[in-house]
Amino acid sequence: xxxxxxxxxxxxxxxxxxxxxxxxxxxxxxxxxxxxxxxxxxxxxxxxxxxxxxxxxxxxxxxxxxxxxxxxxxxxxxxxxxxxxxxxxxxxxxxxxxxxxxxxxxxxxxxxxxxxxxxxxxxxxxxxxxxxxxxxxxxxxxxxxxxxxxxxxxxxxxxxxxxxxxxxxxxxxxxxxxxxxxxxxxxxxxxxxxxxxxxxxxxxxxxxxxxxxxxxxxxxxxxxxxxxxxxxxxxxxxxxxxxxxxxxxxxxxxxxxxxxxxxxxxxxxxxxxxxxxxxxxxxxxxxxxxxxxxxxxxxxxx
Numbered sequence: 620x621x622x623x624x625x626x627x628x629x630x631x632x633x634x635x636x637x638x639x640x641x642x643x644x645x646x647x648x649x650x651x652x653x654x655x656x657x658x659x660x661x662x663x664x665x666x667x668x669x670x671x672x673x674x675x676x677x678x679x680x681x682x683x684x685x686x687x688x689x690x691x692x693x694x695x696x697x698x699x700x701x702x703x704x705x706x707x708x709x710x711x712x713x714x715x716x717x718x719x720x721x722x723x724x725x726x727x728x729x730x731x732x733x734x735x736x737x738x739x740x741x742x743x744x745x746x747x748x749x750x751x752x753x754x755x756x757x758x759x760x761x762x763x764x765x766x767x768x769x770x771x772x773x774x775x776x777x778x779x780x781x782x783x784x785x786x787x788x789x790x791x792x793x794x795x796x797x798x799x800x801x802x803x804x805x806x807x808x809x810x811x812x813x814x815x816x817x818x819x820x821x822x823x824x825x826x827x828x829x830x831x832x833x834x835x836x837x838x839x840x841x842x843x844x845x846x847x848x849x850x851x852x853x854x855x856x857x858x859x860x861x862x863x864x865x866x867x868x869x870x871x872x873x874x875x876x877x878x879x880x881x882x883x884x885x886x887x888x889x890x891x892x893x894x895x896x897x898x899x900x901x902x903x904x905x906x907x908x909x910x911x912x913x914x915x916x917x918x919x920x921x
Contacts, residue, residue, distance in 0.1 A: 621663065622660070623659060624691060625656075626660040626663075627660070627688035627691055628646075628688070629656040630668060630684060630685060630688050631692060632653075633653065633657065634681075637675060638673060638674060639657075657669065660684070666678070666680035666681075666684075677761060677762075685762035686760075686762030686777065686898075687762075688762070689718075689762050689765065693717070696716065697902060697903055714742050714744045717743055717744070717745055718745075718747075718748065718765055719747060719765065719767060719908070720763075720764045720769075721747065721752075721755070721767065721768040722750065722751055723818065723845075724847050724864050725786070726747065727867065728786075728864060729866060729916070729918075729920070730768060731747075732915070733911045733915035734747070734908065734912070737908050741907045741908075743904050746764075751818075751819070751821040752768065752893060753770050755769040759898075760775050765897060765900075765905060766896065766905060767896045767897075768894075770892060771894065777899055778896045778897060779898075779899050782893075783916035784916050784917070784919070786865075786866065786891045787864065787890050787891075787921060788864050788891065789865065789876045789878075790828050790862055790878065791854055791863045792854060792860035792877060793855065793857045793873060793875070796813075796857045800812065800813035800860075801813065801877070805832065805878065807832070807833040807835075811833075813840075814839065814858065815861060816841075816842045816853050816861035817843055818850055819843060824862040824891075827889055828889060840859075841859075842859050851867055855873060890921070895909060895912055895913070
């Protein structure tokens with residue numbers, strides 16, 4: 620059966636609001652009307668689209684339809700903008716909304732200035748979601764975002780992908796920290812005891828460094844600091860060692876690399892290759908953002 624396009628807006632509202640009641644308020648209709656529209660949409664596709672939990676969750680089929688719903692919403696928004704459709708009473712000029720996902724490190728260094736300039740130039744409203752680059756593609760799959768800066772080269776179904784470049788990370792600490800914890804050099808024994816600063820429980824950069832340096836698994840004390848600028852500040856305060864991108868370094872930041880004078884263990888850095896993935900959709904807004912990201916990546920990334 621054909622998919623009722625008007626009911627796609629209801630699906631977006633329910634998933635974003637979290638409950639049928641909150642979606643009804645956002646849509647200025649009754650909860651009963653929201654429930655009827657959802658039921659009609661589910662009957663038309665012959666699948667259950669959401670789980671009636673709190674907050675509601677899209678099923679696997681629901682994620683597919685939600686992605687379609689947001690694609691339709693994007694094209695509708697761009698069409699209205701191109702036609703000069705009159706905004707609702709009391710609302711400002713219509714702007715195309717584009718949700719994207721990127722890592723905190725990318726946002727804190729090279730990406731956010733590019734996005735800000737593109738949004739201002741092209742009258743785009745951004746919804747930026749912060750997620751680790753290795754986990755961001757799930758948000759593309761479930762339709763939460765339209766584009767992602769990710770470390771995943773394999774394209775998400777329905778998406779195009781291209782390489783942006785690489786961010787280089789090094790294991791850094793203060794000189795005082797190195798003197799205290801590594802007085803005779805960086806060894807497996809000292810790495811097992813020295814506190815390390817980790818962004819969050821998805822952050823694998825420090826463990827990647829340990830795997831390259833140590834045979835077998837070690838589990839040093841971990842401090843969790845889930846914000847990019849604060850993370851770097853914690854290392855500068857001597858809380859622990861951690862992987863900091865070269866783009867976030869300054870000549871006078873007072874940090875030293877753990878392996879600065881030790882070439883026995885091969886390369887002394889970790890390169891994280893980044894990719895731009897976006898929906899395969901003829902969207903002016905997405906194309907403009909992609910061009911801005913490409914230009915910024917060419918200047919900043921290796």
